[in-house]
Amino acid sequence: GAGVSQSPSNKVTEKGKDVELRCDPISGHTALYWYRQRLGQGLEFLIYFQGNSAPDKSGLPSDRFSAERTGESVSTLTIQRTQQEDSAVYLCASSLAGGRTHEQFFGPGTRLTVL
């Protein structure tokens, strides 16, 4: 594909439900990042995957959040028992490799609304 894709583009859910967000990185990109953008705020780092290394989960806000990535392909971010404060745009980015010398390419995001 030409760029990073994310699905769904919009998700409305009820408080307490689980949601799963998907990210398809650029083919060949070994590094993948998830960020959260709350209304009127900057992006917050959530989690980082690099190849088969253990992910950096230091940004996950609670144990209700988890993410998986199979190899160097698709990643899913799961939020269990959603709360209203989880409402945000969730952005995925990929880069050729990990580290700060490689540009991160961002997807369009998934807008999550928790009622």
Next chain:
Amino acid sequence: AQSVTQLGSHVSVSEGALVLLRCNYSSSVPPYLFWYVQYPNQGLQLLLKYTSAATLVKGINGFEAEFKKSETSFHLTKPSAHMSDAAEYFCAVSGSSNTGKLIFGQGTTLQVKP
């Protein structure tokens, strides 16, 4: 630890006027600094980055930024604003050479008036 502060959540300029968006950073290690632009309903796009080489960095669409270590600043400028520059701009720092994770400022919305 790293942090970024963007002064001014909203900036309004007239078409053709100078654009100045302010960014100050804090980093315990030599930083890499970035400016991203986000157009409505689109993902972030990299405008430019500082990676410890030249302190004056030129980016796309006529934007440039100057790294000033003594002021811990990385302000974004453009000599003449176009209507198409209206968007949200984010400054970010990466202090982690291992992961490259970015720490973002809160963003500045640029409005360009005709």
